[in-house]
Amino acid sequence: MTAEITLFVNPAAGNGRGRDAAQPAARALRAAGFSVRTVVGTDADDALARARAAVRGGTGALVAVGGDGMVSLALQAVAGTDTPLGVVAVGTGNDIARALGLPVRAPARAGRIIAEALKGGRGRVVDLGRVDGRWFGSVLASGFDSRVNDRANRMRRPVGRLRYDLAMLAELAALRPVPYRITLDDGPALEIEAILVAVGNGPSYGGGMRICGDAELDDGLLDVTVVGECSRTTLVRVFPRVYRGSHLAHPAVTAHRAAKVTLEAPGVTGYADGEPVGPLPVTVEAVADAVRVLVPASALAVP
Structure with missing residues (x-):
């Protein structure tokens, strides 16, 4: 085991929490006997390099200190390698950390968990999604939810889940179904008018919205949630259920599983882990056993 650990820090995450969190996480790692080196890039491309x-x-280990965006950036460096990923989750959404059973906004505790996992040779090997050469850990969003994501990313206030709620309300005024063509594995294409289609490696996005609530991180499959044509009133009424995942039982919602998903729709942009990946069409693949994440013993999968 190499004793040097790299902290991969986003100083702007969570209104400065990324910068503040790096020190207690580093102290916990050093107290456990590790040497710690910090990486802060001038921009995303420099940081990734x-x-x-x-x-x-x-x-x-590469330890991402920040939110889902920083974890997603770290995945581009460690996916498909033997280097484990640690997560010190101090961002706004933290959906990847929650799916892994990791603490949120507790950097010293996260640092101790990482140190203990490294010393014990422990980690959880999980799947990732891949689209156009980019890895993602949680959800690829398209349609209404990607427009909400686009608006939420432009907003500076409020922070947390409320920002996504307000962005959603603003987008409701322009709500309209989009003609989608969805291909699951090598099956026949499904053509449907849909409000949104989400492809999940993990269950949630947007700070706890369980849009693909049944998704598992180690089943080798992607969960696809399709919200068909519905009114603004229906969407508003069903929306609160997304935080529990119970929206999946609504008749306007259908769910599928596949190892490969192709989405086609005019004028729609895809977002993976909250980051834009470009306009549809896109093909998303599940890549099994793509990364080892340093997690507490309680979060390890039971055989």
């Missing part, structure tokens, strides 16, 4: 260099250099 530095993270990849650390992985090539044999760092013992």
Whole structure:
């Protein structure tokens, strides 16, 4: 086990929590006997280049300090390698951390968990989604939810889940179904008018919205949630249920599972882990056993 750990820090995450969280996480790792090196890039491309260099250099772990965006960036460096990923979740949504059973906004505790997992040779090997060469851990959103994501990302206030709620209300005024063509694995294409289609490696996005509530991180499959044509009133009435995942039982919602999903729809952009991946069409693949994440013993999958 290499004793040097790389902290991959987003200083702007959670209105500065990323910068503040790096120190208690580093202290916990050093107290456990690890040497800690911090990587902060001038921008996302520079940060990723530095993270990849650390992985090539044999760092013992790459620890993302920030929100889902920072974890997603770290995945681009560690996916498909032997380097484990640690997560110090201090961002706004933290959906990837929650899906993994990791603490949120508790950097010292997260640091201790990472140290204990490294010393015990422990980790959870999980799947990732891949689209156009980009890895993602939670959900690829398209349609209404990607427009909400686009608006929420432009907003600076409020923080947390309320920002997504307000962005959703603003987008309701322009609500309209979109003609989708959805291909699951090598089956026949499904053509449907839909408000949104979400492809989940994990269950949630947007700070706890369980849009693909039954998704599992280690089943080798993607969960596809399709919200068909419905009124604004129906969408508003059903929306609160997404935080429990009970929206999946609504007649306007259908769910599918596949290892590969192709989405086609005019004028729609896809977002993966909250980051834009470009306009549809896109093909999303589940990649089994793509990364080892340092988690507490309680979060390990039971055989």
